[in-house]
Amino acid sequence: MNRQRDSERRLRTALQQHARALVTNLGRVAEFACDAGDGSSRMDLTWITGRVALGGGIWTAEHMAEISCTGITHIIDMQIEFDDTPLAEPFGIDVLWNPTDDDFQPKEPELFQRGVEFALQALEREDAKVFIHCAAGVHRAAMMMLALLCSQGWDLEGAMKTISSKRPVVDFAEVYVNSVERFLQQQVKAAN
Numbered sequence: 613m614n615r616q617r618d619s620e621r622r623l624r625t626a627l628q629q630h631a632r633a634l635v636t637n638l639g640r641v642a643e644f645a646c647d648a649g650d651g652s653s654r655m656d657l658t659w660i661t662g663r664v665a666l667g668g669g670i671w672t673a674e675h676m677a678e679i680s681c682t683g684i685t686h687i688i689d690m691q692i693e694f695d696d697t698p699l700a701e702p703f704g705i706d707v708l709w710n711p712t713d714d715d716f717q718p719k720e721p722e723l724f725q726r727g728v729e730f731a732l733q734a735l736e737r738e739d740a741k742v743f744i745h746c747a748a749g750v751h752r753a754a755m756m757m758l759a760l761l762c763s764q765g766w767d768l769e770g771a772m773k774t775i776s777s778k779r780p781v782v783d784f785a786e787v788y789v790n791s792v793e794r795f796l797q798q799q800v801k802a803a804n
Contacts, residue, residue, distance in 0.1 A: 655679060656749055658779040663735060664742045666757045666779055668749040670696050676703060679743060686734040688727045688744045690752040706734065712752045719791040721798045724759040731760050754782040759792045763799065768792070 655678050656668035665684065669691060670676050676696070679687070680703040689696045692711040700707045708730040712723060727744070734740045744760070746752035754775060761771040768789075776782055 657743065660757060660775055660778050663740065664760065666749055666753050667743065667745045669694060669745060669747045670699065673699055676700055680705060683741050684743045685740045686742045688730060688742065688756055690744065690746040690756055693747055714751050716785055716787050718787055721795040724756065724792065724795040727756045728760055728763045750781055750783050751785060751788060754784060755788040755792055759795055762792065762796050
């Protein structure tokens with residue numbers, strides 16, 4: 613039992629040291645990531661509106677530094693595979709980890725409610741920009757973007773056309789569109 617505790621303690625200490633080193637080095641990473649100086653990024657990121665972008669996974673501190681350089685202040689992370697929160701903290705970016713399996717099964721309205729509330733609250737600030745992403749920016753992030761735009765008054769078809777025209781790789785699976793429609797119906801009922 614003592615051997616196991618010692619092993620766990622050594623592992624915990626090593627992880628804490630690694631985390632401190634990572635945070636220390638993020639400042640150096642940010643210097644290199646912002647070298648273009650024009651807010652552009654090499655990240656898989658597509659601006660759907662002037663303040664909301666859609667894309668693929670961030671995965672690394674270097675990529676998070678690039679995200680920071682674009683002016684993004686808030687992230688809705690739809691991937692179940694990876695939580696961006698620790699990577700975003702040193703940059704002051706707020707993250708909603710909204711883990712969603714890309715399993716082509718219906719999604720509950722609460723999933724969309726969390727994301728929409730987070731984005732709308734963020735967008736109340738004039739300087740805020742939101743990045744919605746999943747691993748590839750094809751299914752999960754696209755359905756959250758659809759829910760957000762429709763919650764802002766866009767019609768479903770118009771929002772889908774705009775998203776698809778700006779990011780042709782998106783795929784609006786019928787089950788996901790139906791899930792967004794159920795969420796929107798619930799919103800209408802709650803408003804009445």
